Amino acid sequence: MTFFPNNKQTLLSNRLNKQQEIKIPVSAILIHPSILLLLILMDETVKPLRIPPQMSVYADKHNIFHLEQSMLSSLVIDQPEDPISYLISLLRRSSMDIPRVLLFGPTAVGKHTVAKKLSAELRAVHVSIHSLLEGQSELSVQARQYTLKEQELPAELLVRLVQQRLNEIDCFNRGWVLEGIPQTRLQALSLQQAGVIPEHVVVLEAPDDVLLERSQGKLVDPLTGDVYHRTFIWPVDDTVAQRLEEGRSPSETQRLAELQRYRCEATGLSSAYQHVLKIINADQPHADIYQQVCCGQLLRSVAADGSALGDEIQSYLDDGRPVPDSLVLQVLEERLSRMDCSCRGWILHGFPRDLQQAKSQQESQQPNRVFFLELTDDVCLERITLRATDPVSGERFHAMTRPAPSSEVQNRLKTRPEDSTDTVTHKLSQYRIHTAALQSVYPDAYHIDADQDPHSVFEALESRLTVY
Template structure:
């Protein structure tokens, strides 16, 4: 009996079907709702969830310091999403028992206890309009304790937007506040002025905090912002509000919509030598738990496993010959069918290299849903590669400009790989440029990313496009 354990494979058609019909998102939404709300009638509850117009019901928190523009953005966003706009002030206005209790604290100029506030929010968000249409919750929570209490109560936002601006800008905005008495919309003499002249004529002075009170509120917010950020770090986007209101709103809307749809990532990453493909693939793999599939490393791994296929591949590697496309595709077919790739996704780099390989991959069952080209000039590529060397003692890699050796002793023993010579890099660059246009024609929807930046900025650019529709 063969005791060899073979890696579990999942037909790639399954993940393609799941992406097309948003199955993972549907199951996640149903299961999380069931576990959080714990209804008495779980079957009936699931049926009601499925009968909603969409499983992608918006659940948005909009946070930020006083005078940053939360109210204006939240009103506009809730109208755009057809979601319920929920504010702390609005929660206190109904005649429920919880609201009456909360008002007693505000009338006494005391802070509403976190437990009571959470129960009040939970009660409002469980009402039928929020259940069916979703919600945009403005200005709450204000502390990490409130955030964690909301999470424990099952109030889990899909998106958290944190607006921010320098304190001097916020203090200036707190002066000159104007309110439309008919709609409640907030305007400002300098920052936000209504386009409609009739609206401008009926504006009234808004009641705001004194400068002393404003400073106190700002200081309180600054003390709590780190805790709030950590509580929502996986669904958070911080947006600079010190720019035109229209630009701020468009960034908020883009964030909410971009992350409105999830999919299993299947990524092709192209780029010239020195563009940072391996580093970016590693960063994406670490954050999103997708499989990092480097074609070169994969071939060497298979060659070392002693299988018949590995022995055949090793013969090509020993002779310095390219491994035939048919063998490469066979190896990739096996790797990309494993359960980690099928369930969590993958990021492939190092293949395809030319038009023929790209067409071969297209005929396979493994189709990417995101393609990125890292762009870098030849001069920068040469500088990045030819000036790097490795310490044979510690195995660390150094760079003459960006990461020089720590001492003369280390510098003297550094070794440069033959493939990092200027001649070798120039040849590889020439080959890459020769095939780039053809590859881009195969993937016309590919996103071009400027790689002549620090790795963190490149990573952010890649990340921002991962779930864009």
């Protein structure tokens, strides 16, 4: 936004009054810098301005012109009494409150359903490959030619498409949820270079056998485009259920190829967003998946928000040091006091860890249910130290419960340092020391046998949630 001193206002007013074909009121003196420059250069009495070329490069790189256009549009539409305060609040809202979420994962993992619900709750714009291809712009037409030939979109074209869409006024004002984009590490880095920087990145994951089963039996609501499934997601409304149609399902060969392609890119994709990444297990009820997507990782989100508290927390995370209790409790108290936690409740996982944390938390927020998941040290060691990750596909295997499918995969598996026997044994020792003290703070806590399958553990927890 550009404001002009009085002498330039008079100059521009005179110039505009002399041009009969330009029907612009003199009071409309907030105009685009390029128009200002043109009008000034037209007047021989004004010394020509020399604009360094770096200015236009900077403005183009950071979407300055688009920012000015969007702010001017909002200003003219809303016509606030105090324009300066209004623009300041608009800038603050644009940088802090407007959601910028990226959601990706393998085929049939449920990205579309979660993204659609998330964008509706956040009142953000839902953007997907499908919606980008439906556009009428020259870029959309060009992109459709690749899909008609069943060819992959070039990274440069995809980035231009995304950038064009996110620069539109609705995405600027309301924010966006980007579904299934990017699909490769190259695309991710290209988007970052283009200035498409998400605040939150959510990855939905599930085993391949679950994904292959989900890809069959998909149903679509022809009126809304919502996706359902005969087994996993069935509509509550019978009217919706009656109009469902069979969705397009790729062949088994195509599904396997898509999964393999994703697995090869998954590690690189995740590493491109490691500081804002949250991985969600999608092999669970849809409502639970959505709840986890919305909660996020509290400390990381605060660390990334640019506040003084966030910068302090980030310094500990960068150095690998534990965040002090005083900071954790400060963040926790603020989060649990928000409206959603007050109305819907909350679940804390892995906190408090010791007696001091438990006592400090009781001074502000007290839980009405406490669960201890019980497991012997031998089973803990077996579960953790025998797991390893394939650096090529990103899949995690376990020597006993999910062994590698071949000797080739087995030979390239990597074990994380924190999963070593010594590290796990030390953590278990610390846990046992603090558990006895924690039990004294929560004498009415429920103790659940965790040496069972996940479904049985969940049922044991759920049955005690309704006991008063």
